[in-house]
Amino acid sequence: MGDLEDMIQTLVVKERESNDELQETRKELIKVFKGMKGMFSGHTNIGVKRMGEIDSKPFLDACKVKYGSEEAQIKASELCSMWQEELKNPAWHPEVINENDKKLKTLKAEWGIGIFDAVVAAFMELNEYNPRGRYEVNELWNFKDNKKATLKEVISYILKNLKSLKRKRGHDN
Numbered sequence: 001m002g003d004l005e006d007m008i009q010t011l012v013v014k015e016r017e018s019n020d021e022l023q024e025t026r027k028e029l030i031k032v033f034k035g036m037k038g039m040f041s042g043h044t045n046i047g048v049k050r051m052g053e054i055d056s057k058p059f060l061d062a063c064k065v066k067y068g069s070e071e072a073q074i075k076a077s078e079l080c081s082m083w084q085e086e087l088k089n090p091a092w093h094p095e096v097i098n099e100n101d102k103k104l105k106t107l108k109a110e111w112g113i114g115i116f117d118a119v120v121a122a123f124m125e126l127n128e129y130n131p132r133g134r135y136e137v138n139e140l141w142n143f144k145d146n147k148k149a150t151l152k153e154v155i156s157y158i159l160k161n162l163k164s165l166k167r168k169r170g171h172d173n
Contacts, residue, residue, distance in 0.1 A: 022151070029154050030138045046149050046157040049141035052087065052126035052134075056080045058114035083107075083119050087126060088134045097123060 033048045059076040067075050086092060092103060097120050099105065108116040129137045142149040149157075 025151060026140055029140055029151070032158070033140070034138075045144040046140070046142055046154055048138050049143070050136040051129040051139045052122050052136040054080055054084050054087070054122040055118045058118045059111075062111050062115055079111075079115075083115075084122070087119070087123055090134070093134075 030048050033046075056076060059080040060072060063072040063076040063079065066072075086103070097104070099108075104116065104120070107119060126134055126136075129139065140149040140151075140154050141147075142153055
């Protein structure tokens with residue numbers, strides 16, 4: 001029985017070490033992607049997503065309807081920033097998103113489902129990725145499949161793009 005407990009303890013320690021190594025690798029790859037901004041042309045399938053950051057597009061769309069194109073960008077930016085700060089507010093910290101929440105109900109009534117969905121999505125990401133700190137967290141993301149990117153996907157993507165960059169440089173000479 002003692003040998004079995006020792007073996008289990010050894011496996012638990014090895015699992016923690018492996019997990020720490022994977023997390024460090026993900027952190028380093030996030031740094032790589034941030035440093036390579038603009039290196040890959042066109043729309044990228046793999047990149048860094050700020051989990052808990054509100055998508056500003058629904059705000060812009062709603063503000064264009066309400067204010068017209070002149071004022072829309074400024075109003076959308078102000079409204080989005082206000083809600084991003086609200087997500088960090090420790091006084092408003094529901095554990096579960098509830099459509100009967102007074103703030104969310106008012107948001108949906110005043111601005112529509114697009115903005116409501118954007119705020120709820122960011123709120124859920126914060127709850128998943130950083131429930132205590134309530135601030136945005138960088139994550140390697142597969143934009144094509146709309147999910148957290150695996151290390152295999154990230155490395156394959158980098159290698160594929162480096163090969164195509166090499167070919168382009170070869171043709172430039």
